[in-house]
Amino acid sequence: MQQLDNLFVALMFYIYICSMPFYLNNTKYLSLYKLYNYLKSKTYFIFKKNGFNFLPYPLPYSLAIEPVNFCNLKCPECPTGTDKLTREKGYMDFELFKKNIDEQKSNLICLILHFQGEPLLHENICDFISYANKNNIYTMFSTNAQLLDSQFDDICKSGLDKLIISLDGLNQETYGKYRQNADISQVYKALSKIKNYKKTQRPQIELQFLVFKHNEHEVKELKTVKSKYNIDKIAIKTAQIYNSPELVPENENYSRYKKENGRLTIKSELKNSCRRMFSSAVITWDGYVVPCCFDKNAEFTMGNIKENSFREVWKSKKYSEFRKKIFTDRKSIKICRNCTENLKQKSIRYI
Numbered sequence: 001m002q003q004l005d006n007l008f009v010a011l012m013f014y015i016y017i018c019s020m021p022f023y024l025n026n027t028k029y030l031s032l033y034k035l036y037n038y039l040k041s042k043t044y045f046i047f048k049k050n051g052f053n054f055l056p057y058p059l060p061y062s063l064a065i066e067p068v069n070f071c072n073l074k075c076p077e078c079p080t081g082t083d084k085l086t087r088e089k090g091y092m093d094f095e096l097f098k099k100n101i102d103e104q105k106s107n108l109i110c111l112i113l114h115f116q117g118e119p120l121l122h123e124n125i126c127d128f129i130s131y132a133n134k135n136n137i138y139t140m141f142s143t144n145a146q147l148l149d150s151q152f153d154d155i156c157k158s159g160l161d162k163l164i165i166s167l168d169g170l171n172q173e174t175y176g177k178y179r180q181n182a183d184i185s186q187v188y189k190a191l192s193k194i195k196n197y198k199k200t201q202r203p204q205i206e207l208q209f210l211v212f213k214h215n216e217h218e219v220k221e222l223k224t225v226k227s228k229y230n231i232d233k234i235a236i237k238t239a240q241i242y243n244s245p246e247l248v249p250e251n252e253n254y255s256r257y258k259k260e261n262g263r264l265t266i267k268s269e270l271k272n273s274c275r276r277m278f279s280s281a282v283i284t285w286d287g288y289v290v291p292c293c294f295d296k297n298a299e300f301t302m303g304n305i306k307e308n309s310f311r312e313v314w315k316s317k318k319y320s321e322f323r324k325k326i327f328t329d330r331k332s333i334k335i336c337r338n339c340t341e342n343l344k345q346k347s348i349r350y351i
């Protein structure tokens, strides 16, 4: 059986090399074990979704950690901004963060430092990045950029690899309809500062534009913004909608939903599979492990890293049963019904 495992891993190797994500192109973040674990994860998923289950079980190669779960904005479809998070509010303790990185540094390639809340509200965010960077893990996070201008120098020094900046509107009127409480001039101020940095001295900058009905006409102007501020990439993304169907764009290409009897449902067929079950997990500020970023309220906690090692949680019976349910009856899990994982229609287009 072991020989069969090795043969399959070798066969998949070439395909994966050709389709590797950006962070795997930097050898700093790779070791032989990480590469092996990454390939195992990809291979395991392919076999699992085809009903096979015989490869050795992989550890995640990617992880999201929530530095804080509060925010300075009030975006109408965000559970944090609208105060609908039922979880206690707080910020992750640096020692807890370190404990988890120390445990997982041999398997982690990528660390995402956001979940619910604005990461720049954590006073140690640069220490988090530096610590992960020193341990050879690729780091990235997403920000609303209201506090970015004054913190950007420190972020660059910390060694962050990628920064995602939300800009869902090109003037205060379109921007402020969704980013409530925010001032667009703060975003442009930060972008003007970033423009003066050499690309080698700053993280990769990705501008994220969530498309709504009130800003869809601005998509055509994004190329100009990209070159004006020397931005590396713009992600044009469909928005996750819970309560406000009036926000859904007219152009169907910018929406992940269709209307059925006045209700919004995901356009593509929901397949009974999820690659994230073998590649990643999310840890809330207070140590709970949840399956993915769609579980905003931590309704599906698999365990807590304050009480158990991450490995114990990841390999627990509870996690296995959750995975099993996704691969047999994904629709029965509330968070999995409004999720873009493994859908035919892509939720992001890059320019």
Ligand code: SF4
Binding pocket: 273, 274, 275, 276, 277, 291, 292, 293, 294, 295, 326, 330, 333, 335, 336, 337, 339, 340, 341
């Ligand atoms: S919500 Fe989506 S990404 Fe999360 S576990 Fe369910 S299918 Fe996977």
